[in-house]
Amino acid sequence: MYIPEGFMFSAVASGIRKKDRLDLGLIFCQDKGISWGVFTKNTVKAAPVILGKGHIKNPVTRAILVNSGVANAATGIEGIKRAEELLGALSQILSLRKEEILPASTGVIGEQLPLERILPRLPELINNLSPSHYLAFAHAIMTTDTFPKLSSRKTKEGISILGIAKGAGMIAPNMATMLAFILTDGILSKEDLKRLLQKGVEESFNRITVDGDMSTNDTVYALASRKKHIEDWKEFSHAFTEVLQDLAYMIVKDGEGASKVIKVVVKGTRTKEEAELLARAVAESPLVKTAFYGEDLNWGRIFSALGKTGLPFQPEEVELFLNGLPWIKELTLQNDEEVLKKELFKGEVELSIKLKQGKQSYWLLTCDLTEEYIKINASYRS
Amino acid sequence: MYIPEGFMFSAVASGIRKKDRLDLGLIFCQDKGISWGVFTKNTVKAAPVILGKGHIKNPVTRAILVNSGVANAATGIEGIKRAEELLGALSQILSLRKEEILPASTGVIGEQLPLERILPRLPELINNLSPSHYLAFAHAIMTTDTFPKLSSRKTKEGISILGIAKGAGMIAPNMATMLAFILTDGILSKEDLKRLLQKGVEESFNRITVDGDMSTNDTVYALASRKKHIEDWKEFSHAFTEVLQDLAYMIVKDGEGASKVIKVVVKGTRTKEEAELLARAVAESPLVKTAFYGEDLNWGRIFSALGKTGLPFQPEEVELFLNGLPWIKELTLQNDEEVLKKELFKGEVELSIKLKQGKQSYWLLTCDLTEEYIKINASYRS
Known part of the structure; x- marks a missing residue:
């Protein structure tokens, strides 16, 4: 796996789900990163989707916080409040602004985030941060997935792209189909990232939905730590799309009950x-x-x-x-x-x-x- | 079961399907009847649908001939030729015009009608005609159905409506979802029948498709023997729609593998x-x-x-x-x-x-x- 420079990962079992099941993951960008996102078009949007749509517009992004087990969708004002409280608590410990964190959730709809269980685990989540903990993160975001989904590329110029996704089914499984996080250390602008992500999603995740279903939580975030100069844009763009296509393929491959x-x-x-x-x-x-x-x-x-x-x-x-x-x-x-x-x-x-x-x-x-x-x-x- | 006056039914095991499995059914209208039909909107239309769309425009209808086992869809010119040959042979024995018979098929797509097996059985099919053989007819048109589907009503004025259908699934099962035949002895015009049938289908069969699928063969024929004067149109229309709704309900009830x-x-x-x-x-x-x-x-x-x-x-x-x-x-x-x-x-x-x-x-x-x-x-x- 090629891990882009400037990122650390962490995961804990916060008790949202069964005891000792990793269910809370964090990606941390050591310096000021830039981000973009693509979201579900479902009218019923999860609280993290509503918040995330705003946060990607912030000029700086420093972290992505993801939980599995509870989708925090169809949870009304209370759902938004809890998602904000969670981001607020994390941003305080990390000395960031709330808007610098992108949230995502996956799991059952209509249930509230159990903050009383999650909040006490945030210090541990932060302590666990390490560039090598990407696999624990990939496990923490799984629901009915039978394997963690990761793909990476390194261009000849040495720029890395890492993608981590969850999703295990073709037909909007379990109300929280698909989350994907694409990280790179290439130096690019928000506009560059937006263009790359939209093109990439069209050629990958948009080609695997089977009945046009989009869940309430579908989210793809891209986050760049901006460490390495990109000369060959064609090669970079190609590698970026390939990572998305690899992840999309893995989601179909892991389709619920699928044999082919x-x-x-x-x-x-x-x-x-x-x-x-x-x-x-x-x-x-x-x-x-x-x-x-x-x-x-x-x-x-x-x-x-x-x-x-x-x-x-x-x-x-x-x-x-x-x-x-x-x-x-x-x-x-x-x-x-x-x-x-x-x-x-x-x-x-x-x-x-x-x-x-x-x-x-x-x-x-x-x-x-x-x-x-x-x-x-x-x-x-x- | 209320059997409208002027109709006879028959069925034989013609050998299209497994030996001794009824697979060819005939409804015969003793006098000059009038008919209308509603058909699949699928671009790939079965040969009997293409022919039936023409035949319902004929001022007189005398019979409905249905086979199961082979859908005669995606069978090209040869499929049309064989369907016409079959109707031609039947019309000759019955001394009718070919256009006075409405055809319908249900079964596997892409296979031709085995005329060499069917044609020799036509005399027996006609010999078996009887007003009491409606259940054999209902069996002959079944595919994955687990029970024959019949419903009838008699209005206070003594006008009967009988419906016989096949179809066992919600999601366009087996490419030949749904056939229904509605018979009445009421005196009505082609325009009356068309209006009743369109309204009735909208309130019944159009409310049971589950993924918008329509098979290549979906057909609803209505046929009136025109024996009894209708005074109370409201009651008649209501009873007519109820028969269609009963049949539609039975198709869902018999949904492939359905438990509710x-x-x-x-x-x-x-x-x-x-x-x-x-x-x-x-x-x-x-x-x-x-x-x-x-x-x-x-x-x-x-x-x-x-x-x-x-x-x-x-x-x-x-x-x-x-x-x-x-x-x-x-x-x-x-x-x-x-x-x-x-x-x-x-x-x-x-x-x-x-x-x-x-x-x-x-x-x-x-x-x-x-x-x-x-x-x-x-x-x-x-």
Whole structure:
């Protein structure tokens, strides 16, 4: 893992969740950092989202404080008050302004933060800060995740980018889908960071939602410690987006109950928007997702999903490919069923859908839908 | 069951599906009937949908021919040809015009009708015609349905309405979701029937789709034998809609793997469209549906689903009721958890969501999402 200069990490078991389960994490930027954020579009926004949207506008950012277990969403004025009290207490110990800390929460909606348990643990949280504690931080933010999600890159110029995320499901799992924190030691302006983050999110996290769901808490923060001069912006931007894509991939891979990652590619449409509409219809179809799980070459479900968009096309013009192998052309099977079926057994499947209307395309990642998804989501909380 | 005058029914095991499984059904109208139909809006339309859309415009309708096992969708020109050949053969034996028969199919997409097996069975199908064979017909059109779906009403004036449907799932199961056939002996014009059917479908089948999916084959036909004068149109119209609602309810009840029927009611919005948008967001949320399955009072998932519509509202203004019992008001629990939980154990649950923005409302039916749904849809076809 490449750890950008100027950052320290910490995590404690504050007792929000089960005893001895890490549930409070802190990222600390030793000097004055700059930040930006991208947030859920859900009307019901968690208290940390409401606060965070304001705090990223502050010229200086020094820390990110994250808790799991309680989402602090649909908690009203009291929720905001408690989030502010928590940030206030932390900022006092660290001698910062409250606005220099970015908050994030993930967990059950409608429950208040148990400050009486969290506040006494802040000194310990700060004492634990170390550049090497990034893995403890990654664990502290997990909910139904089965593995911590980290990715990093170092450019030839020696600039590091580290991403840490949580999220374990395709369908807005557990009301607090996705948090990601991207750290770098590159010297960039707030405007640079904003542009990079928006572009990066469009190419990564925006391509993994499966039913358009956004939770009340979805947040991606980027924070730069501004230690190292960037010469090659192209390389830096590329590495930055790759870190986001790695994290997005890991979230699909860890999809609740998922057994496969499926890349859906639509090509040959008149506009990118049409390609996206078609790709989402297929990637979000529970019937397509269960067919992939059942390793069933049920291409009719793919055609039906395409058709429900209402976009005009002739079924005859649609070609399907499975991991590059011709599958369907002019409504006819193009390959031996056994050969194609073998591709479905793989943990990663690329489904290509080609139309003949234009030159635009879109891709996104989804996972299959399994009994395990139901089990996880039916029993969560209880 | 009230069987409208002038109709006969029949079914045979034509060998499209497993041996000895009824898979071909016929409704015959002894005199000149009139018909109308409502069809899927999916771009990929099954051959019988394409033909049926034309045939309902014919001034006379004499029969409805339905097969299960093969959807005859995404079958191209050959699919149309075979559907026409089948109708042609039947019309010849019955001495009708082809356009006087309405076709419908349900089953796997992308497979052709095995005419070589079906055609030789047509004489037997016709020989079996009887007013009492409606149950055999209802069985012949089933796919993953666990019970045949029939409902009937008789008005005080003695006019009968009989509905027979198939469909077993909320999420466009198996690509051939829903077929329904509504028969009456009332004397009405094509215009009357069209108006009644459109209104009735809006109040029934349009309120049970859960993720907006429409299969390639969805079809509702209404057919009137025109034997009995209608005086009380209000009563007739009411009874007609009730039959459709009964069938729609049965389809949800038989939802693939479903253990409960959930009625989602949204009240207090500015427009009916907003109420519908909110109701659908909740009813189609896999997380809400798995929470109902898990009998988990996870109201946060309901708020998050409402919020993802992007409609502006304050979470504080939203009230929830469970089977009439106050659940959430101003983001606070209004009742004992154990009392509320008991309501979730019931097979029928009404979730009421009240806003304070206006006087409009909408309701729809959904079912919970269970492991069984995945099992059924992962293994279908194989």
